[in-house]
Amino acid sequence: DADVTQTPRNRITKTGKRIMLECSQTKGHDRMYWYRQDPGLGLRLIYYSFDVKDINKGEISDGYSVSRQAQAKFSLSLESAIPNQTALYFCATSDFYRTGYGYTFGSGTRLTVV
């Protein structure tokens, strides 16, 4: 099983719909992140959480919300999806003490808003 699991892998939704992307991890890391990746724009940070009670906005948080349900679970919601939220979304985890410097990414969710 993957260390960082994202569901769903692919999703097509209509404009205005609410959608939730889920992320779970088995690495025991305390830090979790949501990024989106767009061609030509690279990876951009949406939200991050350093523990269950800590949620922080990233570079592009407008239109998104998150919930850290447990140390191992971090979900991203689009309250009212719009077409320019079509992108590849990645969840990532890190642990300052055990991994040092790098992030572990999930395989991504490809979201299309029509």
Added chain:
Amino acid sequence: QKEVEQDPGPLSVPEGAIVSLNCTYSNSAFQYFMWYRQYSRKGPELLMYTYSSGNKEDGRFTAQVDKSSKYISLFIRDSQPSDSATYLCAMSAKSGGGADGLTFGKGTHLIIQP
């Protein structure tokens, strides 16, 4: 000026060639440097990381950091078709990413021709 600049490519080289991938950056506070490899439809995976200036070697891969020039490089020796992927540089001022997380380059698409 973008914080991290990376040529998007594509960079196409014949199998067996030495590949050089590069990033420049503007924030002199960066001292942790990483390279990620991303295959199509997959999440980025950590390839190498270095702290401060100098070289680090791991098999066919060498990471090089020149903080005085704000320039980092990844060299791939004896390149293989399986090295075809997008390579992203990432950097941070603090270990584990700190409150600001990692700053990513946009990635260079590398193609190794058999």
